[in-house]
Amino acid sequence: MARTTPHDHPLDEEPPRLRPRYRQVASELLDGLRDGSVPPGERLPGERRLAERFGVSRDTVRQALELLRRGGLVATDRRGSHAALPGPPVEHLSPLTFPVGARAADPAAVDRSTVTWQAPPVEHATALGLAPHRPTLMHHYESFAADGTGLRTAVTSFSAVALAEVDELGRYRERADGTAAAQLGRAYDWMRRAGLALHHRDAITRLPDRPSVRVTRLVHDQYARPLEITELVVDARQDTLVYEFTQPAAG
Structure with a gap:
């Protein structure tokens, strides 16, 4: 043989x-x-x-x-x-972290991520062009230090376009019961592999009467179709948000 x-x-x-x-x-x-x-x-x-x-x-x-x-x-x-074919690692990964504000691997932090299939907040539905009360895939992220400080929470809603064109996201609908852990850390890479260019806008707002800030990220594709919206709230007393950008060299 x-x-x-x-x-x-x-x-x-x-x-x-x-x-x-x-x-x-x-x-x-x-x-x-x-x-x-x-x-x-x-x-x-x-x-x-x-x-x-x-x-x-x-x-x-x-x-x-x-x-x-x-x-x-x-x-x-x-x-x-x-x-399962051996080969080089995936190249050109998206520089964006999903969800916005997610910590790098930190053994001292407690992280939880789940997904649900439900109607998103009105502001999310409007931003994504969803009809009122129409359910969609939502991602819920929570992270805090071992002593309970440094709390950050993020809620993401995905658009109908994202679920229809990104297979990996669409598969989560059947498991979106809010209990099982959800590994969506490569969501932006999945979008790019589906042929979607990513344009994001991040707005940072200090919350009144609270030592916290809110970051709202809205992501569109190359056709100006909304893909997802995330709202992150960070306890600003104990934590720091770091945004890192890379400017490619000319030529």
């Missing part, structure tokens, strides 16, 4: 015109894994999206994914399938 490496696959030895349809789909997915279109560890689109993309049934997609799984190129868990 011929021996294969992580970058070789039996599909390479088979003429494309002789492949069954599921093997053709597997071959095209394999090309995406190799050229970095789907970086290592990145989630693949759901079966329905893949079926629509290739014009095949979901059974055909399942057969294609199973072929790649047997070759160790794709791994599947309860959240879907992701690329």
Whole structure:
């Protein structure tokens, strides 16, 4: 039996015109894994999206994914399938942190993140162009020091555009019960990978009668469509907000 490496696959030895349809789909997915279109560890689109993309049934997609799984190129868990092909780390990550105000990894801090499916505040619905009382995906973030100080809370509402065009966000709707931990730290990278350019506006306001500040971030895409709005409240007595920007060199 011929021996294969992580970058070789039996599909390479088979003429494309002789492949069954599921093997053709597997071959095209394999090309995406190799050229970095789907970086290592990145989630693949759901079966329905893949079926629509290739014009095949979901059974055909399942057969294609199973072929790649047997070759160790794709791994599947309860959240879907992701690329397992070894390769370089994902490059050009978004410099924006989600949600705005989220702390860097700090073992001394307590962080909680959950998602819900509910009607957002009126101000969020207006900013996102949502009809009144229409539910959407909301992300809730809370962080504080071990002694309870330095509290910061952030509430994010996503637009219908974001949920329709960003597969990773759309998948959270079925799990948005407000109890399970939600890992949306790469939300902006998912948006960019979906072809959305990100334009954000951050407004900082000191809250009256409270030693706190509020940061409101509104993110649009290149078509001026709103994608998300986040409101962060920080206890300004104990904490400091740091914004870091990088200006690319000319030429």
